[in-house]
Amino acid sequence: MSAFFFALTEQTMQNDQGLAAVLRQHEGRVLQDWTGALQEVRRHGSPGGVDRDTHAQARGFLAAFAEAIRCSSDEDLAGAEWDDVRATLAELSRDRAMAGFSPSETATFVFSLKKPLFAALREALADDPKRLSDELWTVSIMLDKLGLFCIEAYTKGREEVIERQHQELLDLSTPVVELWEGILALPLIGTLDSERTQIVMESLLNAIVAKEATVAILDITGVPTVDTLVAQHLMKTVAAARLMGAECIISGIRPQIAQTIVHLGVSLDGVITKATLAGALQTALRKTGQSVQRAVPAKVGS
Incomplete structure (x- = not known):
């Protein structure tokens, strides 16, 4: 010591x-x-x-x-x-x-x-x-x-x-937009991998609950390619939305993507697909019992 x-x-x-x-x-x-x-x-x-x-x-x-x-x-x-x-x-x-x-x-x-x-x-x-x-x-x-x-x-x-x-960046790249009462849109841009799919799914499901939406539009116009993996990710999101009581419409199906899906043998049975977001919105409005009409311009002097 x-x-x-x-x-x-x-x-x-x-x-x-x-x-x-x-x-x-x-x-x-x-x-x-x-x-x-x-x-x-x-x-x-x-x-x-x-x-x-x-x-x-x-x-x-x-x-x-x-x-x-x-x-x-x-x-x-x-x-x-x-x-x-x-x-x-x-x-x-x-x-x-x-x-x-x-x-x-x-x-x-x-x-x-x-x-x-x-x-x-x-x-x-x-x-x-x-x-x-x-x-x-x-x-x-x-x-x-x-x-x-x-x-x-x-x-x-x-x-x-x-x-x-x-x-x-992931959060910003997956914004959920309320297009109409009961209608949501989720524009996807870039590659859709497993990590991003999880974020997309969580964002969409939370928005469905918050907005009490019955129709969700997944717009893939900004997705460069759709392969088997991407299609599987989309179908998982569609299935999750259905469990929450909302139907999904996939828009942005370009000719090249349509051909790729056919060649890959990917099945999108039961899922409504549209070429444009406008077409998807029209379908969503019909499904929710709503419509948009062109206003008739008033005649001059009447």
Whole structure:
């Protein structure tokens, strides 16, 4: 127990004599020099200095980094003492990923701290070249690893952004429109795969319930090709709509698509198909007992 305590005390003394002591004594100057370096490389900035968010991030990171250095000399940065440092960098990296920064611009937040720290260490340990060399090497390794951590966190954040944008595009590409009372239309554009079919089905079924619709028009004018898989996806959507009490009409059957369906032997039995959305709407109006009549223009002078 005493040997362990002695080793721990020795480590603490070494930390207090090296980088931890430098950060404690010169933290203000290091922060000033660091924010100056960030100003030179920041993506959008003004000559007057870094923005408040960047300055606050730098101050928070430096405080967490100094505390971690004081409590731990683990170069792998794996201990609980480094949790605040990792959390700060993870949040910063995600924010920059969503803001459109590049990976290098994000990692530079950490790498730009090297020069101010090196300068402070050289001044503090000028009389001890060996200790200076050891401290510079340790700091360099730590900041390199933290910079790589930034890139990893940035990548995860960017993947989240891409996934969210992908989901938003899928939602936008499957709008359900109420054409008339009790009549819905779902214009499909692009490839209809399994993932998108699920979204189409959910959107349509929710709209059928919300609008109390009895007829739904699936318009495939914007679908480039219809193969067996696409036809199966359409039939699944039709079957699901029927279970909800709505009949489906498929419109946008172009000559090329009709020929393809015949050649593939795809059966659309029981499903009404129309060449145009206008034709499908006319059929839907008849099925719902509604009609649209052309207004007779009033005679001039009558």
